[in-house]
Amino acid sequence: MxxxxxxxxxxxxxxxxxxxxxxxxxxxxxxxxxxxxxxxxxxxxxxxxxxxxxxxxxxxxxxxxxxxxxxxxxxxxxxxxxxxxxxxxxxxxxxxxxxxxxxxxxxxxxxxxxxxxxxxxxxxxxxVPVSKPYLLMSDVSPVEGSTMWMRCNLENGTGPIQYVWQHETRSGNISAFAQGNTNIINVTNINRNHTGWYRCVASNAVNSESSNRLWLDTIFGPDIPQIDVTPYSITERGYSALERETVSLLCQAQSNPASQYVWFYNNSQVYTGPQLTITKILRMHTGDYACLAQNTYLNTRSKKTISLTVYYPPDGSPSCSVEAARNYPTLRLLCSGPADYLPHSPPGPDSGNQVGQDETNTAVLLPSEGLNSNSLFTAWAPHWLSNNQHISDAILLWDGGAQKLVWWGADGQAKGGEENSNILIFARHRPQRKTYTCHVSIHFGPNQNLQRRVVSVYEGSDVQPPAN
Missing domain, CATH: 2.60.40.10 (Immunoglobulins)
Structure with a gap:
C-alpha cells in the first residue's frame, strides 16, 4: 500500500x-x-x-x-x-x-x-493518473506538400500534462517528432519522410501512458524514372548494345502507391511493366525507348527517354589480292571489302611472321626477290563487334625471268584482255572445279616480237611451266 x-x-x-x-x-x-x-x-x-x-x-x-x-x-x-x-x-x-x-x-x-x-x-x-491516450489524425494518407494535424486525446489525467509525439520508421527507428504541453500539433509541408508509425505519450506527475501506433502513409510521385540498361554500355549518343545480345531495360520511379510502367519504342507502346527485355536484339531495334511511370491514385505521371544504338558487324567478308608494283620487282598485297573491316598485318608467305601493315590503305609492299611459286599469303580482317576473323588467301604463281604482264580467265574465257597480275587469288571457300587459264605477255624489248604462252591448271594442282 x-x-x-x-x-x-x-x-x-x-x-x-x-x-x-x-x-x-x-x-x-x-x-x-x-x-x-x-x-x-x-x-x-x-x-x-x-x-x-x-x-x-x-x-x-x-x-x-x-x-x-x-x-x-x-x-x-x-x-x-x-x-x-x-x-x-x-x-x-x-x-x-x-x-x-x-x-x-x-x-x-x-x-x-x-x-x-x-x-x-x-x-x-x-x-488522477493519465489514462491511455489515443491518437487522431486529420488525414492518414496526406498528399506530399499538404498540411494535416495530430491530436492526442485523454479521458483522464491531472495537469499539467506533457505530450510527446513519436515517429517510428519502417526499419524500427523511433524518434521524438514533436513535444509540448498542448495535445494537438499541426504538420505543414508533408513529405515522404513523414511516412511511418506514430504514437503519442502523455505524462503528468503521477504516470506516463502511450497510445497505440497509427500509420501515416504519404502519397507522392512518381519521380522522374531511372532506366538501368544491362549490359551497361554508354556512348556519346546514349546507350549501345551488340546485335544478338539480350538487352534488359529496367525502369524505376519513386511513388506511393507504386508506379505503373508503360514502355514506348519510337513513340509506339510496346510493353507494360517495369522491365523490358529484348532477346537477341537486332539492328532494327535501334531507336528511342521511353518509360512512362504513372501514379493511378493521384493521376500523375512522369517520363524518361533514352537512345539505344545496336551495333553489328558489316555484311560480307574482305577479299585480298597480290599484284606487281614498281615495274615488277615489288609485290603489293591489297585487301578490300566492307568499310568497317581493317585487316591485321598479313603474315609472311607460308609462315606466321608478319610482313607489314598499312592501316590507311590496307596495302603492304613486299620485295618479290626470293619468293617461290605457290607462296600463300593470308590476311586476317577482324571486326571489333565480331569474334570471328574473316580470312582471305592469295597464292603467288611466279616465273622469274623476263618482265611479264599476266591475266587470268576461267573455263577458257579471257578477262576482257585486261592486263592484270601473275597472281591467282582463291577465296577460302573455293567454287566447283574449273579450268583457269593464265595469259602471259612477255616483253623482250622494243624491237623483239611478243610471245604468248597459255598454261591451264586445275584447282588443287601445281602450276608447271610449259616446255620451250
Missing part, C-alpha cells in the same frame, strides 16, 4: 495561550492511500473536519473527545478512512477524487490545567 505522509512539525506553545495554526500540503493519487497527520503527539481530544474546494463550510469527519473515536457519515464519501493507533492521524485508502480539499484537525492538549489548542490545516490534492 502506497502512502503519502504528512511532514511532521514540532508543537509550538503560545505563551499567550492563543490557538496555533499550521499549514501543510499533501498529494495523493486516485485509488491509492494517503496519511493525514494531526501533530507529532497524541492529543487528549481532536476533531477532523473537511471543507470542499470552493466552499467555506466545515463538516466533521471523525473526532475523539476522550470517549473513543466517532467516524461521521461524511467519511464514507472520502474513501476508506481509519484512525491510526496511538495517534490522531488518519489513513484514507482507495482515495477518491472527491477527497480533494481542506482537512482541518483541531487538537487539544492539557485540558485539566491550561488547555492548548492547535489547528492543523492539511491541503489534500488528489491527482
Amino acid at each position: 502506497s502512502v503519502y505522509p504528512l511532514p511532521l512539525s514540532a508543537v509550538e506553545i503560545n505563551p499567550k495561550w492563543e490557538v496555533v495554526y499550521q499549514d501543510t500540503s499533501v498529494y495523493g493519487v486516485v485509488g491509492k492511500a494517503v496519511i493525514l497527520e494531526c501533530g507529532p503527539t497524541l492529543p487528549e481530544m481532536y476533531i477532523w473536519s473537511f471543507t470542499m474546494p470552493g466552499t467555506e463550510a466545515i463538516r466533521a469527519v471523525v473526532y475523539d473527545l476522550g470517549k473513543g473515536q466517532r467516524i461521521q457519515q461524511l467519511a464514507q464519501t472520502l474513501g476508506q478512512l481509519t484512525v491510526i493507533s496511538n495517534s490522531a492521524a488518519v489513513s484514507i485508502e482507495n482515495l477518491p477524487l472527491a477527497a480533494q480539499g481542506l482537512f482541518t484537525c483541531q487538537a487539544f492538549y492539557d485540558m485539566e490545567q491550561e488547555p492548548k489548542v492547535f489547528y492543523y490545516y492539511v491541503h489534500l490534492t488528489v491527482r
Whole structure:
C-alpha cells in the first residue's frame, strides 16, 4: 500500500495561550492511500473536519473527545478512512477524487490545567493518473506538400500534462517528432519522410501512458524514372548494345502507391511493366525507348527517354589480292571489302611472321626477290563487334625471268584482255572445279616480237611451266 505522509512539525506553545495554526500540503493519487497527520503527539481530544474546494463550510469527519473515536457519515464519501493507533492521524485508502480539499484537525492538549489548542490545516490534492491516450489524425494518407494535424486525446489525467509525439520508421527507428504541453500539433509541408508509425505519450506527475501506433502513409510521385540498361554500355549518343545480345531495360520511379510502367519504342507502346527485355536484339531495334511511370491514385505521371544504338558487324567478308608494283620487282598485297573491316598485318608467305601493315590503305609492299611459286599469303580482317576473323588467301604463281604482264580467265574465257597480275587469288571457300587459264605477255624489248604462252591448271594442282 502506497502512502503519502504528512511532514511532521514540532508543537509550538503560545505563551499567550492563543490557538496555533499550521499549514501543510499533501498529494495523493486516485485509488491509492494517503496519511493525514494531526501533530507529532497524541492529543487528549481532536476533531477532523473537511471543507470542499470552493466552499467555506466545515463538516466533521471523525473526532475523539476522550470517549473513543466517532467516524461521521461524511467519511464514507472520502474513501476508506481509519484512525491510526496511538495517534490522531488518519489513513484514507482507495482515495477518491472527491477527497480533494481542506482537512482541518483541531487538537487539544492539557485540558485539566491550561488547555492548548492547535489547528492543523492539511491541503489534500488528489491527482488522477493519465489514462491511455489515443491518437487522431486529420488525414492518414496526406498528399506530399499538404498540411494535416495530430491530436492526442485523454479521458483522464491531472495537469499539467506533457505530450510527446513519436515517429517510428519502417526499419524500427523511433524518434521524438514533436513535444509540448498542448495535445494537438499541426504538420505543414508533408513529405515522404513523414511516412511511418506514430504514437503519442502523455505524462503528468503521477504516470506516463502511450497510445497505440497509427500509420501515416504519404502519397507522392512518381519521380522522374531511372532506366538501368544491362549490359551497361554508354556512348556519346546514349546507350549501345551488340546485335544478338539480350538487352534488359529496367525502369524505376519513386511513388506511393507504386508506379505503373508503360514502355514506348519510337513513340509506339510496346510493353507494360517495369522491365523490358529484348532477346537477341537486332539492328532494327535501334531507336528511342521511353518509360512512362504513372501514379493511378493521384493521376500523375512522369517520363524518361533514352537512345539505344545496336551495333553489328558489316555484311560480307574482305577479299585480298597480290599484284606487281614498281615495274615488277615489288609485290603489293591489297585487301578490300566492307568499310568497317581493317585487316591485321598479313603474315609472311607460308609462315606466321608478319610482313607489314598499312592501316590507311590496307596495302603492304613486299620485295618479290626470293619468293617461290605457290607462296600463300593470308590476311586476317577482324571486326571489333565480331569474334570471328574473316580470312582471305592469295597464292603467288611466279616465273622469274623476263618482265611479264599476266591475266587470268576461267573455263577458257579471257578477262576482257585486261592486263592484270601473275597472281591467282582463291577465296577460302573455293567454287566447283574449273579450268583457269593464265595469259602471259612477255616483253623482250622494243624491237623483239611478243610471245604468248597459255598454261591451264586445275584447282588443287601445281602450276608447271610449259616446255620451250
